[in-house]
Amino acid sequence: MRRAQILDAAQTCLARSGYHLTTMDDVVRESGLSKGSLYWHFEGKEELLLALFDRYADEFFAAWGEYTESADASPVELVVLGCELFMERVGSQEALARAWLGFLEHPIARQRLAELYTRSRAVLTRLVERAVERGELVTDSPGAVAAGLVGLAEGVFLQAIVDRSFDPGPSLRLSTDALLRGLAP
Numbered sequence: 001m002r003r004a005q006i007l008d009a010a011q012t013c014l015a016r017s018g019y020h021l022t023t024m025d026d027v028v029r030e031s032g033l034s035k036g037s038l039y040w041h042f043e044g045k046e047e048l049l050l051a052l053f054d055r056y057a058d059e060f061f062a063a064w065g066e067y068t069e070s071a072d073a074s075p076v077e078l079v080v081l082g083c084e085l086f087m088e089r090v091g092s093q094e095a096l097a098r099a100w101l102g103f104l105e106h107p108i109a110r111q112r113l114a115e116l117y118t119r120s121r122a123v124l125t126r127l128v129e130r131a132v133e134r135g136e137l138v139t140d141s142p143g144a145v146a147a148g149l150v151g152l153a154e155g156v157f158l159q160a161i162v163d164r165s166f167d168p169g170p171s172l173r174l175s176t177d178a179l180l181r182g183l184a185p
Contacts, residue, residue: 003041006031010048060089075131083153083176087168121146137183
């Protein structure tokens with residue numbers, strides 16, 4: 001309970017000030033807890049941001065996993081749904097994404113992001129393989145298709161982070177659809 005309270009406070013502070021300007025004292029004030037309570041759960045700001053990132057990733061993959069377990073659903077539709085879910089979830093966590101971008105020079109952050117990419121590509125690869133087995137797509141490189149989809153989603157997302165007037169949803173849907181239609185039998 002307190003851990004979640006601290007994470008919520010940290011996310012608010014990071015949204016307001018960014019990673020480099022947010023202090024542990026800011027998180028203490030925002031959470032309404034004592035400094036001891038904060039440090040009981042987290043050693044420092046790096047650990048807080050990593051925990052926020054992990055919480056986001058776990059929630060995203062849990063939500064997507066609910067859909068991907070359905071054997072009846074079209075794998076192609078599940079790929080599109082995953083990309084849309086990514087944009088929806090990441091779009092609602094823009095402050096976390098901005099903070100994360102400011103933290104990427106840290107080796108642990110880079111490792112976590114690499115793990116997220118690996119996990120995303122693995123899910124997408126399985127979906128593309130299922131689509132090939134069902135005759136919905138034709139490719140002998142499901143892993144390469146998965147990597148392309150991850151790159152596509154991230155590229156559209158980064159455009160939205162940099163240009164706040166850009167609506168990523170239509171571009172992601174059109175690009176994903178174009179890529180998948182290009183692999184249709």
